[in-house]
Amino acid sequence: MGKKPEWVKWFYKWILCIYFFHGIRLLEVFVIANKGKDLFINEQIRAREVMVIGPNGEQLGVKSLKDALTLSSYAGFDLVLINPKGNPPVCKVMDYNKFKYENKKKAKENIKKQRSANLDIKEYRLSVAIDIHDFNTRVKNSSKYLEKGHRVKASIRFRGREMAHTELGRDVLYKFADALKDVADIEQRPILDGRNMTMMLMPKKEK
Numbered sequence: 367m368g369k370k371p372e373w374v375k376w377f378y379k380w381i382l383c384i385y386f387f388h389g390i391r392l393l394e395v396f397v398i399a400n401k402g403k404d405l406f407i408n409e410q411i412r413a414r415e416v417m418v419i420g421p422n423g424e425q426l427g428v429k430s431l432k433d434a435l436t437l438s439s440y441a442g443f444d445l446v447l448i449n450p451k452g453n454p455p456v457c458k459v460m461d462y463n464k465f466k467y468e469n470k471k472k473a474k475e476n477i478k479k480q481r482s483a484n485l486d487i488k489e490y491r492l493s494v495a496i497d498i499h500d501f502n503t504r505v506k507n508s509s510k511y512l513e514k515g516h517r518v519k520a521s522i523r524f525r526g527r528e529m530a531h532t533e534l535g536r537d538v539l540y541k542f543a544d545a546l547k548d549v550a551d552i553e554q555r556p557i558l559d560g561r562n563m564t565m566m567l568m569p570k571k572e573k
Contacts, residue, residue: 406447407462408435411455416447419458428454489519492542494534505545508567512549518567525561532558539565 406412411431418426418434421443429437438445438459446465449456488511490504508518520542522535539556546567554566 405462406450407444408438411445411447411457413447413450413455415454416445416457417452417454418445419448419456421459426459487517487519489521490542492520492522492535492538494522494524494528494531494538496538501542501545505542508542508546509549512546512567512569515569517553517569518546518550519564520567521562521564523562529561532563535563539563543567 413431415428415430416434418429418437420426421441426437434445434457441459443459444462445457446460446462447455448458488508490508492501492504508520512518520539522538524532524535528535536556543550543552543565549570550567551570552565553568554564556563556565
């Protein structure tokens with residue numbers, strides 16, 4: 367086989383750099399996901415040589431542990447072992463205290479989002495010709511549910527000729543929302559999907 371052109375060699379090197387860079391990013395994601403455990407830093411690291419990654423993710427190459435510690439200290443950061451099973455182990459130069467603080471903050475935000483996503487949605491079915499007693503009962507029950515921090519889905523299914531007057535159903539849904547205006551905001555305005563019209567209400571935001 368003939369000698370490969372120079373540009374092909376450079377292309378291979380470029381691809382390898384991309385894989386390496388993204389591999390390090392994935393390692394960092396893994397570390398962030400493993401928030402419950404402290405990582406080895408600085409003098410806690412026992413490897414003789416380590417692959418060093420700079421604060422901005424740049425590859426600094428394989429260095430002796432002593433040189434890596436000197437580099438991180440000179441930069442005013444910590445040397446953090448992010449992949450002890452690497453060959454050689456991979457360390458990153460970073461502000462470890464800031465790293466832990468940001469991870470705790472992200473963990474709290476994720477828990478908050480998860481709780482919000484796990485809130486139950488209660489559906490209340492109305493109708494174009496709903497009587498006042500049934501309407502008020504649904505308003506009362508929805509109010510209690512909203513006050514607990516849950517969301518409410520109000521729906522109407524149109525039957526027969528009612529499809530010719532869907533605006534009547536929309537009026538009922540808006541009347542329902544208005545009756546709950548003290549405890550709820552409209553999250554999603556009435557939407558018609560086939561024979562069903564739905565509207566989403568969420569607990570009123572505190573001012």
